[in-house]
Amino acid sequence: GKVYAPVNGELVAVNEELEDNPGLINDDCYGKGWMFKIKPDDMSELEELIHGQEAVEKWLRADIEKYAEQA
Secondary structure, three states: OOOOOOOOEEEEEEOOHHHHOOOHHHHOOOOOOOOEEEEEOOHHHHHHOOOOHHHHHHHHHHHHHHHHHHO
16 A cells, blocks of 8 residues: 655565564554655655654644644
């Protein structure tokens, strides 16, 4: 199926261990629970990602407000 990722690129690896142990995603998402590796087509796309606690909090507040208005 499709892989949704924050950058465009080539899927170069998939963590097949998740088939037998999907709980790794929750238990160790930054270690053994990684899902896939992507080779970016354009490294400048990385600059458009959210970086830092303040930026994440600002994005999260805006997202919460957006969904609160829809309720």
